[in-house]
Amino acid sequence: IGTTGRGIGPAYADKINRVGIRVQDLFDENILRQKVEGALDQKNHLLVKIFNRRSITADEIVDDLLAYAERVRPMVADTSLLLNDALEAGDVVVFEGGQATMLDVDHGTYPFVTSSSATAGGASTGSGVGPNRLDRIVGIVKAYTTRVGSGPFPTELFDESGDWLRSRGFEFGTTTGRPRRVGWYDAPITRYATRINGITDLVLTKLDILGGLEQIPVCVAYDVDGERFDDLPVNQTDFHHAKPVLEYYPGWSEDISTARTFEDLPQNAQDYVLALEKMSGTRISVIGVGPARDQVIVRHDLID
Known part of the structure; x- marks a missing residue:
């Protein structure tokens, strides 16, 4: 499914199975030992009977964890x-x-x-901060779409356009270096994310990557066996078979990396941003026009 192989999934599984070890357990050796022994009741069966590996003793795990206790204590x-x-x-x-x-x-x-x-x-x-304390929800969305790992991706590109986007946008996994899957902007997914998160502001990144295209396709809906869906289908089987309904917007050839106000952008770039904003269900407050920290256009302040 695209896992990095760093053990995050097993750690979450232990948490939900209520056999996870917490940082505070490092400061009570008796509780730590009880929890480690309880976890090993399960883990050793897997190690020995499924993976044909030796069992692990509680002593070696406890001794290893206790070695971190005093180093970690000031940070807890x-x-x-x-x-x-x-x-x-x-x-x-x-x-x-x-x-x-x-x-x-x-x-x-x-x-x-x-x-x-x-x-x-x-x-x-x-x-542990209540949801009523969250007064601004900022969503980050690229001017096109990417994904790492498996799963439905209606706008995914398998042609030269995809290779061009991946190379120009340097779309490779930060942790693994794997090539990211790439596709055109997906407005229904952005609307879904806006609704699920309660997004108040969007930051649209990598607008500069699209420079040079004569036309820029945007997914505005899905076609599933002849039926149009303007939002994500509730059935994942339908989503897996969804084909993008595309609209095309005029591109631009100008270098926008030095733009610092919205008015600095070519008219076609402005029109593209405004079209995405209208489709996305919330305002686009910041636009990225390059990789540097100062290569942004701020339309609305994110902190009042």
């Missing part, structure tokens, strides 16, 4: 209290999600998903 705190105190003091607190809506374990293209809540609601469950 009641982070929910810490964050809420900061909010009460009027500080700005930013949560960042490391995955995307379509990889969310509940709302993504299950089972081709990550193991966690990657949507905005996960910020509350993961941090």
